[in-house]
Amino acid sequence: MKKNVIVGQSGGPTAVINGSLYGVVSEGLKRTEQIDHIYGMVNGIEGLLAGHIMDIGALDSTNELELVRTTPGSYLGSCRYKLPENLEDPVYPELFRKLEDKNIGYFFYIGGNDSMDTVSKLSRYAAGIDSDIRFIGVPKTIDNDLVHTDHTPGYGSAAKYVATVVREIAADANVYDNKQSVTIVEIMGRHAGWLTAASILARKFEGDNPVLIYLPEVAFNQDTFIEKVKDALTHTPNLIVCISEGINDGNGTFICEYASDVSVDSFGHKMLTGSGKYLENLVKEKIGVKVRSIELNVCQRCSCAHLSRVDLDEAENAGIYAVQVALSGETGKMITFIRNKSIPYELSYGTADVNIICNEEKPVPTEWIIRDGSDISNDFIDYARPLTQGYVELPTKNGIPLFAYRR
Amino acid sequence: MKKNVIVGQSGGPTAVINGSLYGVVSEGLKRTEQIDHIYGMVNGIEGLLAGHIMDIGALDSTNELELVRTTPGSYLGSCRYKLPENLEDPVYPELFRKLEDKNIGYFFYIGGNDSMDTVSKLSRYAAGIDSDIRFIGVPKTIDNDLVHTDHTPGYGSAAKYVATVVREIAADANVYDNKQSVTIVEIMGRHAGWLTAASILARKFEGDNPVLIYLPEVAFNQDTFIEKVKDALTHTPNLIVCISEGINDGNGTFICEYASDVSVDSFGHKMLTGSGKYLENLVKEKIGVKVRSIELNVCQRCSCAHLSRVDLDEAENAGIYAVQVALSGETGKMITFIRNKSIPYELSYGTADVNIICNEEKPVPTEWIIRDGSDISNDFIDYARPLTQGYVELPTKNGIPLFAYRR
Numbered sequence: 135m136k137k138n139v140i141v142g143q144s145g146g147p148t149a150v151i152n153g154s155l156y157g158v159v160s161e162g163l164k165r166t167e168q169i170d171h172i173y174g175m176v177n178g179i180e181g182l183l184a185g186h187i188m189d190i191g192a193l194d195s196t197n198e199l200e201l202v203r204t205t206p207g208s209y210l211g212s213c214r215y216k217l218p219e220n221l222e223d224p225v226y227p228e229l230f231r232k233l234e235d236k237n238i239g240y241f242f243y244i245g246g247n248d249s250m251d252t253v254s255k256l257s258r259y260a261a262g263i264d265s266d267i268r269f270i271g272v273p274k275t276i277d278n279d280l281v282h283t284d285h286t287p288g289y290g291s292a293a294k295y296v297a298t299v300v301r302e303i304a305a306d307a308n309v310y311d312n313k314q315s316v317t318i319v320e321i322m323g324r325h326a327g328w329l330t331a332a333s334i335l336a337r338k339f340e341g342d343n344p345v346l347i348y349l350p351e352v353a354f355n356q357d358t359f360i361e362k363v364k365d366a367l368t369h370t371p372n373l374i375v376c377i378s379e380g381i382n383d384g385n386g387t388f389i390c391e392y393a394s395d396v397s398v399d400s401f402g403h404k405m406l407t408g409s410g411k412y413l414e415n416l417v418k419e420k421i422g423v424k425v426r427s428i429e430l431n432v433c434q435r436c437s438c439a440h441l442s443r444v445d446l447d448e449a450e451n452a453g454i455y456a457v458q459v460a461l462s463g464e465t466g467k468m469i470t471f472i473r474n475k476s477i478p479y480e481l482s483y484g485t486a487d488v489n490i491i492c493n494e495e496k497p498v499p500t501e502w503i504i505r506d507g508s509d510i511s512n513d514f515i516d517y518a519r520p521l522t523q524g525y526v527e528l529p530t531k532n533g534i535p536l537f538a539y540r541r
Numbered sequence: 542m543k544k545n546v547i548v549g550q551s552g553g554p555t556a557v558i559n560g561s562l563y564g565v566v567s568e569g570l571k572r573t574e575q576i577d578h579i580y581g582m583v584n585g586i587e588g589l590l591a592g593h594i595m596d597i598g599a600l601d602s603t604n605e606l607e608l609v610r611t612t613p614g615s616y617l618g619s620c621r622y623k624l625p626e627n628l629e630d631p632v633y634p635e636l637f638r639k640l641e642d643k644n645i646g647y648f649f650y651i652g653g654n655d656s657m658d659t660v661s662k663l664s665r666y667a668a669g670i671d672s673d674i675r676f677i678g679v680p681k682t683i684d685n686d687l688v689h690t691d692h693t694p695g696y697g698s699a700a701k702y703v704a705t706v707v708r709e710i711a712a713d714a715n716v717y718d719n720k721q722s723v724t725i726v727e728i729m730g731r732h733a734g735w736l737t738a739a740s741i742l743a744r745k746f747e748g749d750n751p752v753l754i755y756l757p758e759v760a761f762n763q764d765t766f767i768e769k770v771k772d773a774l775t776h777t778p779n780l781i782v783c784i785s786e787g788i789n790d791g792n793g794t795f796i797c798e799y800a801s802d803v804s805v806d807s808f809g810h811k812m813l814t815g816s817g818k819y820l821e822n823l824v825k826e827k828i829g830v831k832v833r834s835i836e837l838n839v840c841q842r843c844s845c846a847h848l849s850r851v852d853l854d855e856a857e858n859a860g861i862y863a864v865q866v867a868l869s870g871e872t873g874k875m876i877t878f879i880r881n882k883s884i885p886y887e888l889s890y891g892t893a894d895v896n897i898i899c900n901e902e903k904p905v906p907t908e909w910i911i912r913d914g915s916d917i918s919n920d921f922i923d924y925a926r927p928l929t930q931g932y933v934e935l936p937t938k939n940g941i942p943l944f945a946y947r948r
């Protein structure tokens with residue numbers, strides 16, 4: 135008997151999360167002997183609970199599905215809903231009733247750690263009630279912090295965006311004949327520094343900007359930082375420093391927290407100051423040079439500006455492979471990337487038990503963090519470079535990239 | 542007798558200012574009967590005074606000159622040096638001695654208002670001493686605020702960048718199923734709102750985000766703003782508001798100044814809060830919805846991410862035309878763009894007396910600012926759209942756009 139597919143997206147958006155959605159839908163549409171309809175949960179599991187689903191397979195008859203593929207953000211919308219730990223909670227039978235009402239045989243969830251936790255719980259509950267619905271997780275996160283996979287879809291494009299923008303900021307900093315200046319670039323990443331590490335790809339030659347790069351994996355010492363900046367200014371008068379938003383003192387305190395207890399906005403509220411802003415003030419105070427901080431905004435996670443062809447293709451393939459393994463009988467799995475070789479780059483697709491993936495985080499290996507935690511090694515460059523390759527041409531209308539959106 | 546060319550760049554960088562540099566150099570290299578060497582001032586007129594010049598024509602024998610064309614920022618470096626008003630100042634004979642030492646016949650300066658002021662003074666001084674050196678200004682500014690030209694090179698690419706990024710931010714805002722949220726995007730432009738107005742190009746359909754757009758040309762009323770936001774939230778739950786950094790109360794006070802007198806950083810310094818941050822706090826205080834502000838960073842002026850083909854070509858053509866008019870005997874002029882038609886787009890190149898251009902600013906026409914100063918008319922769209930058209934393929938190395946830089 136033919137079954138239906140349901141697919142959802144969860145967590146923060148990425149530039150290629152819709153590539154994975156496209157992969158699931160396009161492969162599902164081909165499997166007409168086993169699959170009937172392909173539904174999308176609008177705003178993830180929360181939307182499913184609220185009965186908010188759409189017939190995403192029907193988009194194939196328009197050009198919209200093609201457009202979804204290169205649209206940044208989450209086409210289906212996202213949620214941050216965490217299922218209860220207790221599998222006896224009444225939400226589980228409620229969810230399964232909804233899935234059975236729609237004759238769902240295959241459930242795909244595209245997301246990061248928390249989404250894999252959802253897949254884990256649903257697949258365990260299914261096993262407990264002898265349901266034959268298959269649950270497969272498709273990884274995505276710009277943070278690149280999922281275990282048991284070489285990397286995650288979304289990271290390559292975000293890494294390429296960060297490297298390009300840091301190179302642009304460096305070009306901008308060199309425009310004026312400043313005696314000395316410091317630009318601090320704050321990059322996303324609370325606990326893992328993968329994205330900040332990618333800023334090294336902006337370096338055009340040994341000693342070029344960004345000269346200093348700080349990740350949350352290594353304790354940040356403010357005095358050492360000031361000494362490093364002073365030293366770097368002697369050979370790089372317009373200095374670029376890249377930091378993760380999550381740099382911390384190694385004792386559980388984020389650097390930004392050093393500031394936020396004292397700054398107050400015009401209405402008397404405490405202001406959340408970023409680590410970049412705090413270090414800007416620190417450099418001004420301790421060194422007295424011209425200094426500015428730039429917080430890369432949400433575009434770093436969902437910009438179409440510097441899509442990596444490799445990343446988009448892999449995101450799509452992860453979606454395709456998810457449908458294939460579900461049809462072949464697997465459940466409770468996440469799609470994984472297995473790197474066979476970096477140069478030339480060779481990748482295989484696999485699966486791993488979703489239960490051992492969720493709720494764990496993969497930091498940047500400390501042996502890749504060098505010069506007292508202020509720089510990144512060449513091993514990282516060999517790792518990251520293949521993921522940023524290739525150009526994706528975007529459909530445009532009136533000169534501006536065209537995005538799909540739910541009506 | 543053959544003469545030499547000198548070319549410089551001044552003011553803030555743009556994405557295509559090096560396109561104009563490429564135009565001057567490539568056209569100069571072709572005119573071998575009249576032109577011998579082509580020099581570049583490093584860091585503008587200040588570099589010329591310091592004897593800091595380079596043989597930029599020599600780049601043609603490498604690939605570097607081709608790379609300059611699509612490199613954002615100012616390849617030659619910039620300055621913000623203002624020549625003295627008094628033409629009797631000893632800096633003038635000093636400058637002309639340096640020009641004569643290098644046998645300069647043609648002087649090109651690529652920049653905005655202040656740079657045109659430099660061209661004006663030098664050409665007037667030249668007339669006073671019967672020098673036959675010809676001085677031509679090549680316009681550039683993302684602000685688009687020069688008079689006597691339909692638009693300026695640099696504006697089209699910056700407008701395309703702003704429109705694309707605002708569309709991405711809108712996609713990001715719609716990811717979560719928020720009951721209501723407000724995102725305030727702060728865009729460059731102290732006195733003229735051209736760049737902020739371009740955010741309307743992000744709108745996919747009538748009523749789509751950004752719903753509210755505020756320029757410095759119209760007085761900003763905080764109470765009316767809050768009412769407009771409340772009203773807009775009733776039909777657009779995830780609201781995007783775009784503002785110029787220079788929005789003001791109409792009585793000479795920037796909106797950001799309402800905040801900066803009270804917020805203090807962790808070292809006790811007064812903090813410069815942007816208008817976006819101030820309005821974020823205002824919305825939080827008065828409406829109490831989820832709100833964030835995003836200040837578009839320096840990339841809006843010098844990103845290669847969304848180069849407009851039309852803009853880059855026109856920038857290059859402005860450089861080419863500058864060489865042609867200088868050789869034909871003109872001096873004390875700025876290259877101007879004359880729009881013959883918007884649909885289909887037709888452009889001619891001309892010149893205008895630089896003395897009537899410098900130190901004047903062109904605001905967005907108030908008849909293009911509608912709905913009590915909170916929206917932009919279709920006339921603006923017809924004006925701006927042709928300037929953002931076409932795609933430029935960037936040279937890359939290891940997956941990251943490749944930029945030229947002075948060794």
